[in-house]
Amino acid sequence: MRTSVSRAVRLGACAATAALVTAGLATPASAASDTLWIQAPSELTVLAAPAGGPKPAATTLALGLYHDNERYRVTDGRLTVDVSGLAGVADVTWPANCAPAGTTAVCTVPEIPTSATDQVVLGLHAADGAAAGASGRVTYSAKATSNGGGLTAPGGSETAVTIGSGPDLVLTGPAPVEGARPGSTVPVPFTVVNRGNEAAQGVRVTLYATRGLDLGTVAPQCTAAPAGEGPVAPVTKVDCAFPDVVAPGGSFALPAPLRATVARYALNERVDITVEPGDGATDLAPETNGAVAAVAAVNTADFAVRGTRVSGAAGETVTATLTFRNRGPAWIANLGSGDPVGLVDFVVPQGATVTGVPENCSGRTLSGGWYENGPAGAPRYVCNLPIWVAEKQTVTFPFQLRIDTAGPRATGAITLKPPYGAGPLPFDPNTANNQANLVLTPAA
Incomplete structure (x- = not known):
């Protein structure tokens, strides 16, 4: 079941999103303080009935209402569902809380909650004679009562319904593993069930394991290769092709349970798992073909910055290199979010001007705001570290400094910070080496 959003809500590594409809409000007092939303999928595939065979199980169409402001109680929700667009395409089974x-x-x-939940659940079957590819739509409108006034969701929300035929592999991944010890082995179980109306002629399994996990030899049908760029490969990709035929309602499993050995440098690890039907078939709902197995190890990483001393006469340009080092023992990676593992904040010493800015560094005002006058000449810089760093890895940021005033020694501050917010990095037990200085002295 594919979904889209009119107001996006991120739910995680295998996210599910719902189409949401903004609501107009009946009174000015309410209009500024609350909003009613309709939760509905933008697309839905309903299984075609095989010729002469039994009808597949009903496809669920889950709907709901919710609002924003927790200070208001919103009640008496009325969700109007119009299925006239499904004539000849699909038949509907209504739940008890609907009056057709x-x-x-x-x-x-x-009672309308402040988070999206399934409150109205319809069942859809393909109509007699509806062939694969037939399509229709369901439309919605909604009203509710809040603080003595009315909330009304305007029209425009709809679900496109298509009759489909084929395999539908549904992958269920394992629960997150917490507190794994380096050197231990943890199970990574997952299940695959064919919810479609046609057999899957073979199954392809793809695994992406982060560097801190070793999957070993998964099966003879699998090949493994490093993936990603850098001093060491951050991910290992395992590709598997199995000839198993998975009938509708049937399940698939690896020849042996999947297990991962936790490396001595592991910290926040993951295995991304995807499955696909073989023989070039298209899965009816590919959004249910993936899962993430998270493994959190008991470990730390000591991030440190090192300053430097530079000297020169007035008018000279010198290179001042800021140095970052991960002292380990763990590597750190933000492969899911793509965020840098940290930031290096550099306040330029007085009496000097930056004329050359390293890659991944941007200018700031002295108070930390955006510097609008180009990359060079800012009084402060923030440098992004990579999205992953291995244990013992070093990253340098060479700045070009023009010495404007060859006076007494001046000091610039170098500070290691998290990618967002303030405070220490959660995995770093030693904050004493998170600060350093760049000292500028006149030439002898």
């Missing part, structure tokens, strides 16, 4: 009249139904939600 012809091709529409008013569904009641007595």
